[in-house]
Amino acid sequence: MTQTDLIARRERLLGPAYRLFYDEPAHFVRGEGVWLYDAAGEAYLDVYNNVASLGHCHPRVVAVITQQVNTLNTHTRYLHETILDCAETLLATLPDHIDRVMFTCSGSEANDLAVRIAEAYTGRTGIIVTELAYHGVTHAVSQMSPSLGEGVVRGPHIFTVPSPLSFAPEDRAAGFAQAMDEVIARMTRAGFPPALFICDTLFSSDGVISDPAGFLKPAVERVQAAGGLFVADEVQAGFGRTGEAMWGFQRHGLNPDLVSMGKPMGNGHPVAGVAMRAELIEQFGKKSRYFNTFGGNPVSSAAALAVLNVIADEGLITNAREVGAYLKDGLHMLSDHSDHVGEVRGTGLFFGVDIVTDGKPDGDRARQIVNYLRQHKVLISATGPHGNVLKIRPPLVFRPEHVDRLLAVLSAAVSNS
Structure with missing residues (x-):
């Protein structure tokens, strides 16, 4: 053909x-x-x-996937050591206050779940994203992904802050923080005080913005001071991509409330997740159950665990x-x-x-x-x-x-x- x-x-x-x-x-x-x-x-x-x-078809990842799929693949409603080993190894790479993780199949699902958890914890629905952000394709997160185009309507509870690229590097920290102050005030007046600010910590859809290291911190602190949560979307920037640390938020000296992850997590196998502070999931779990048929299954967990080990070993x-x-x-x-x-x-x-x-x-x-x-x-x-x-x-x-x-x-x- x-x-x-x-x-x-x-x-x-x-x-x-x-x-x-x-x-x-x-x-x-x-x-x-x-x-x-x-x-x-x-x-x-x-x-x-x-x-x-x-790299494509990394032999260690292929081997553990093959072994596990030849042995057992169920879901997280049964006990399984590999799921727990993966969770424990993953959480060890994150700051101590991030001590719970939930698994999904994609970064879109991880961000969708992060939004649900943040809304349950804060009792709010206001969301802040950058003006050309991309956070996924579910109904909820597509609305907070302006880069998908005008055909995807942004919800009235979603507010955009200018891209950090709008500010010269020497003014980026102060300028972005001031822009955040302005959007928080605007959304509060509109009846949507912030539940969360979510950003890809390399701003890949906004044009790739990395420097100066630390410029993001004042803006994030403004959101947290206003009662909102910070979701570090590490789908692009995580798993060692920055060359400085395991996670992109670390080069900005940030303390995220939730951390979402996706694409690189299984080296091509569909596995993703969201990690968070324990009290956030406690609040969510009191009122909601969460189950994902394939999220965190033994094969996916074996793949994700192998990725973490390869990053360290190599x-x-x-x-x-x-x-x-x-x-x-x-x-x-x-x-x-x-x-x-x-x-x-x-x-x-x-x-x-x-x-x-x-x-x-x-x-x-x-x-x-x-x-x-x-x-x-x-x-x-x-x-x-x-x-x-x-x-x-x-x-x-x-x-x-x-x-x-x-x-x-x-x-x-x-x-x-």
Whole structure:
């Protein structure tokens, strides 16, 4: 079957809401480490997929999934040691005050559950998100995901705060805190005092905003002082991605009330969760029961436990820091030599690179660059309010030789765009 036939079949069967990457969609049949392979056996360098955070088909994760699925797979209503081992190991990576965890199948479900818990604890419904946030696709969290587009209506209880990128780095902490004060006052007047503020701590949909470390703390403290909870959405920034700590909120010196996690947690196996302070789930549990048929099942727990062990055993946080620094230097060098490459933002193995023309965001040029890379077998994407921010987010096992390959093709892409 030709690629044209596959695309037509997909459109007929799956409908128009699904989107494909790239002007020339890719058809992959196998993955290994940082590489994806198409039907012709051609290798593509994956510099985008944080789902397979340890690299595609990591042998240790594959082995434990295979062993467990060959032994038993039920759910969390039965006792099972692996579920508890996973919970215990995961909680040990979090601050001491975060001492309970509940498992789900996706980050969307984790954020949905976090909202329910926060509303039950505070007795409020007001939610604060950034102006281009993405937190998932359930009915509740799609309303608080402006990046999904105008077709997804934001609820009257959901208020947006300007992206931190609206403020210069030297003014970011004070400016974002003041903006938070203003939105809290506005939503309180409207009858929706804040139940929670939720953010991806690398602001990946807002254009990737990492610096200065700590800028987020004053704004979060404003929310907590106003009686709201802070939900650290670590689906993008967690599991060592920043190269500085296990969790993105840690580089800001924050004390979250809840921590949601997803994509990288099972290295491709669908497992996610939300961790929290004990008193939050105590309040929720008095009035509600929670059960998720597949969330936290023994196979999922085995996968998640293996991911945690691999991150520790293979020193992947250190690798993200060291290889990320090498990549950052290369991106800055590219920016210094091209008028079309603007600000470079990011930390560890997650970067946003502005593509500009005459100093202004150029989403069309960014798209050309992304598609040039795809044609030359390197995979990235774009994000940000103008679609002009190259989104670079490779697996945590990325090495300097992979950086060299990326930079060579990216330099050619910029020159030819």
